[in-house]
Amino acid sequence: MILHTLLDYDTLRFIWWALIGVLLVGFAVTDGFDLGSGMLLPFAARNDVERRLVINSVGPVWEGNQVWLILGGGAVFAAWPQLYAVSFSGFYLAMFVVLSALILRPVAFKFRSKRESPQWRARWDGVLFFSGLVPALIFGVAVGNVLQGVPFRFATDMHIHYDGSFLGLLNPFALLCGLVSVAMMAMHGAAWLQLKTAGPVAERSRRYGMVAAAATIVLYAAAGFWMASAVGGYRITSVVDTVGPSNPLLKSVELQAGAWFANYAAHPWTLAAPVAGFAGALLALVGLALRRELLALLAGALGIAGIILSVGASMFPFILPSSIDPRASLTVWDSSSSHLTLFIMLVVTAIFIPLIVAYTTWVYHVLWGKVDEKAIREERGHAY
Structure with a gap:
């Protein structure tokens, strides 16, 4: 028996749909708090030492956190080539x-503290704020556009045409979804800073985090209401071939109207996500x-996971719907790589x-504890 026949094609497609969700959640939960910390840098920290506290709280881990983004991009490229082609060309800018x-x-991170000049450091602080805010906003905007449908189509030779623009x-x-993303990342970043710092930085982070958490709840509810009332969903009207060719x-x-909420009615267990x-x-x-540091961080991670998974649960089996040619919409069953490719990748x-996961867990265990302000003042024990 050929090994890859141990799992049916439709089962492998479903597993890889779920794995993409896991990778997206992994990136949002891990890299989310350092994006959020960057967004809060100008507000939670008021002087150079306090800003170095914030930077050193994420400095040792941010590179490892981005592994999840690289894994997600690689998985989309290998498992869902048509999704990769449409999204990375249509969303190019x-x-x-x-x-x-x-x-x-x-x-x-590397250049900020190379010079003592306050102006020099302030400019790089602005870059860190920008590099935290912009990805969080654009990722949310992208999700908002996916929920509405993206303007792409296939020619008769299966060549992809994207008819949209950056603006x-x-x-x-989509901008509302972007604000949801910004708010939840800021909430997560504040929880991280409350856990990793002390004194005024932790207290300011706590206050801003409470605002961000409340905003996350309100904006997420508003996005859900808008989607239910004004954003149409997509529904397959023909027989679904779960093991056929990827066409x-x-x-x-x-x-x-309301098609995105049909999955919740058909499969009530999916309500666990929202x-x-x-x-x-x-x-x-x-x-x-309540200043319950670990509770705030873990709860923020749960909230982010639920918000992201609710998008996948409501859209299933669609991955990327087309707003100009609904028939061209990409689904779990017709846009994947071959049976053998999916199996090898799964192994x-x-x-x-x-x-x-084991290495990441070990790293966080080794680096557990608060950043030492005294060590920063004495220029010892910290990288930034």
Whole structure:
């Protein structure tokens, strides 16, 4: 028996859909708090030593956190080639802005403290703020556009045509989703700073985090109401072939009001995702208010995971719907790589993901504890 036949094609497709969700959550939860810390840098820290406290709280771990983003991009490229082609070409300028921000961040970390000049350091602090805010905003905007449908189509030779523009991505609903992303990252960053710092920085972070947690709840509810009332979803109207070839044009799709909420009615267990989103943000608010540091951080992670997974749960089996040719919409069942490719990748993933998780856990264990302000003042024991 050929090994890859141990798992059916449709099962492998579903597993990889779930794994993409896991990788996105892994990136948002780990890299989310250092993006949030960057956003809070000008507000939670008022002088040079306090800003170095914030920077050193994330300095040892931010590079490792971005492994999840690299894994996610690689998984999309290998497991969902059509999704990769459409999203990375259609969202090219948006991706360029995000990558520019992420490239500037390590430069700011390395160069900020190379000179004593207050003006020099203030400029790099601005870069760190920019590199925290912009990716969080654009990732949320991208999700908002995916929920509405992206203007792409396939030619008869399966060549992809994207008919949108960068400014077209900045529509009101997508911007609202961007604000949800910014708020939840700021909430998570504040919880991290409360855990890793002490004194005025921790106290200011706690206050800003409470505002961000409340904003996350309100904005997430507003986005859900808007989606239910004014954003149409997509529904497959033909017979679904879960083991057929990866050709999106072999199905029929129609735009239908409220279709994104149909999965919750058909599969009530999927309601766990939005419930976790609201509950996590609420518990993070409580944890911040009561100065329960670990509770706030873990609850923020739960809220972020719930919010992201609620998007996937509501859209299933769609991955990237098309607003101009619904039939071209990419789904779990018609946009994946081959059966053999998915199986080989699953074996590799089953080996390396546990290693990454184990190593990351060990790193956080070694680095556990608050950043030492005295050590920073004495210029010892810290990298930045």
